[in-house]
Amino acid sequence: xxxxxxxxxxxxxxxxxxxxxxxxxxxxxxxxxxxxxxxxxxxxxxxxxxxxxxxxxxxxxxxxxxxxxxxxxxxxxxxxxxxxxxxxxxxxxxxxxxxxxxxxxxxxxxxxxxxxxxxxxxxxxxxxxxxxxxxxxxxxxxxxxxxxxxxxxxxxxxxxxxxxxxxxxxxxxxxxxxxxxxxxxxxxxxxxxxxxxxxxxxxxxxxxxxxxxxxxxxxxxxxxxxxxxxxxxxxxxxxxxxxxxxxxxxxxxxxxxxxxxxxxxxxxxxxxxxxxxxxxxxxxxxxxxxxxxxxxxxxxxxxxxxxxxxxxxxxxxxxxxxxxxxxxxxxxxxxxxxxxxxxxxxxxxxxxxxxxxxxxxxxxxxxxxxxxxxxxxxxxxxxxxxxxxxxxxxxxxxxxxxxxxxxxxxxxxxxxxxxxxxxxxxxxxx
Numbered sequence: 050x051x052x053x054x055x056x057x058x059x060x061x062x063x064x065x066x067x068x069x070x071x072x073x074x075x076x077x078x079x080x081x082x083x084x085x086x087x088x089x090x091x092x093x094x095x096x097x098x099x100x101x102x103x104x105x106x107x108x109x110x111x112x113x114x115x116x117x118x119x120x121x122x123x124x125x126x127x128x129x130x131x132x133x134x135x136x137x138x139x140x141x142x143x144x145x146x147x148x149x150x151x152x153x154x155x156x157x158x159x160x161x162x163x164x165x166x167x168x169x170x171x172x173x174x175x176x177x178x179x180x181x182x183x184x185x186x187x188x189x190x191x192x193x194x195x196x197x198x199x200x201x202x203x204x205x206x207x208x209x210x211x212x213x214x215x216x217x218x219x220x221x222x223x224x225x226x227x228x229x230x231x232x233x234x235x236x237x238x239x240x241x242x243x244x245x246x247x248x249x250x251x252x253x254x255x256x257x258x259x260x261x262x263x264x265x266x267x268x269x270x271x272x273x274x275x276x277x278x279x280x281x282x283x284x285x286x287x288x289x290x291x292x293x294x295x296x297x298x299x300x301x302x303x304x305x306x307x308x309x310x311x312x313x314x315x316x317x318x319x320x321x322x323x324x325x326x327x328x329x330x331x332x333x334x335x336x337x338x339x340x341x342x343x344x345x346x347x348x349x350x351x352x353x354x355x356x357x358x359x360x361x362x363x364x365x366x367x368x369x370x371x372x373x374x375x376x377x378x379x380x381x382x383x384x385x386x387x388x389x390x391x392x393x394x395x396x397x398x399x400x401x402x403x404x405x406x407x408x409x410x411x412x413x414x415x416x417x418x419x420x421x422x423x424x425x426x427x428x429x430x431x432x433x434x435x436x437x438x439x440x441x442x443x444x445x446x447x448x449x450x451x452x453x454x455x456x457x458x459x460x461x462x463x464x465x466x467x468x469x470x471x472x473x474x475x476x477x478x479x
Contacts, residue, residue, distance in 0.1 A: 254320035347427030
C-alpha cells in the first residue's frame with residue numbers, strides 16, 4: 050500500500066487493514082474501494098458516494114430533476130477525476146489556500162446570510178452537515194479556482210493591438226451593453242477527433258435540441274448529458290456580456306430572449322446549446338471615485354493581534370487630538386508604499402480595495418477620518434479627502450477592454466487546458 054493511498058483512506062481504515070493482516074483469516078469484509086487511478090493518486094468509492102449524496106441533496110433542495118444513478122455517477126466520477134488532476138498539478142506548483150484566505154471566504158459566505166462565522170457553523174451543524182467537511186470542500190473549491198487562475202492566466206497574452214482593435218469594433222463600442230445569464234449544454238469532442246466522432250457528437254446534440262424543443266427541462270438535461278464543467282449546476286455559467294464570450298456564441302445569444310435556447314453551435318470543444326436565463330441592461334457611464342489616505346498596522350511575529358488593535362486605537366486618539374494624518378502614516382503605517390506618501394492611495398474606485406475597506410471608504414464623508422477597522426491585512430484608519438464622479442476616460446476604457454479580452458480568452462483557454470490535462474493524464478477505471 051502506497052503512502053498516498055494510506056493518507057487518503059478514511060481514519061481508522063488503515064489500522065483495520067493492519068489488524069486484519071495479523072489476525073486469523075475470517076470472512077471477507079468490504080472496505081473502501083478504488084474506483085479510478087489518476088496519475089499518482091486515486092479516487093475512492095467513498096469519495097464518489099459522499100459527492101453523490103451531497104449533489105442529490107442539493108438538487109432535491111433546488112427542486113431539480115435527478116438523473117438515473119448510472120448517468121449521475123458517471124458525471125460525478127468525471128468531475129472527481131478532473132479535480133484530482135488539477136489538485137495534483139497545484140501540489141506540484143506549490144499552490145495553497147491559507148487558513149486566513151479560507152476564513153475570509155467563510156466569513157463572506159456567512160455575511161451574505163446575515164450571520165457571523167460562528168452562527169454559520171452552528172447553522173450547518175443544526176442542518177445535519179459536518180462543518181469540518183464543509184470547510185474542507187470550500188477549501189478544495191477555492192484551491193481549484195486558484196490553480197486554474199494561476200496556470201490558465203499564465204497562458205494568456207493581450208497585446209495593445211488587440212485592445213485597439215477591440216475599442217474600434219462594434220463589440221468594443223457596446224461595452225455597456227446588456228448582461229446575459231447563460232446556461233449551456235456541451236456535447237464534447239475529444240482532441241484529434243475523427244470525422245466520425247465529430248459527426249456522432251453533432252447528431253447527439255441535435256437529438257438533445259429536439260428533446261428541449263419537446264419540453265424537456267434544460268437544467269435536468271444539462272445534468273444528465275452535458276460534458277461542460279458546470280453540468281452538475283444545470284449548465285449555469287453565470288452572467289456574461291457579449292464581449293466576454295466567443296464571437297460565434299455572441300452572434301447567437303444576442304438574438305435570444307430570456308427563456309430561449311439556441312440550436313447547436315460548433316466550437317473546438319464540441320457542440321453547445323446555449324440558453325438565456327435572464328438579461329439585464331447597463332447604462333452606467335460614471336464611476337464614483339474617492340481620494341483617500343490610510344494607516345495600516347498588521348500583526349506580526351513581534352506584535353500580536355491584540356497588541357495591534359491597542360496600538361491602532363492609540364494612533365486614532367492621537368489623530369483626534371490633532372496630530373496630522375500624514376505625519377502618523379509616514380511614521381507608523383505598515384504599508385510602506387503609501388506610508389512614504391503620508392498614507393495616500395490616490396483616487397480609488399469600486400473593485401480596487403478589499404470589501405471591508407470599500408465599505409468604510411464609501412460611508413465616510415470628505416474631510417472625515419474613520420474609526421479603526423479590520424480587514425484581512427490588519428487594522429486600518431482611513432481619511433477621505435474628496436469625492437468625484439468621473440467619466441470613463443480612455444485609460445478606463447482600455448483597462449475594461451483588456452479585462453474583457455482576457456476574460457474571453459480565459460474562458461476559451463480554460464476549456465482547452467482542461468481537455469489537455471485530461472488527455473495527458475494516466476487514468477484507469479476500476
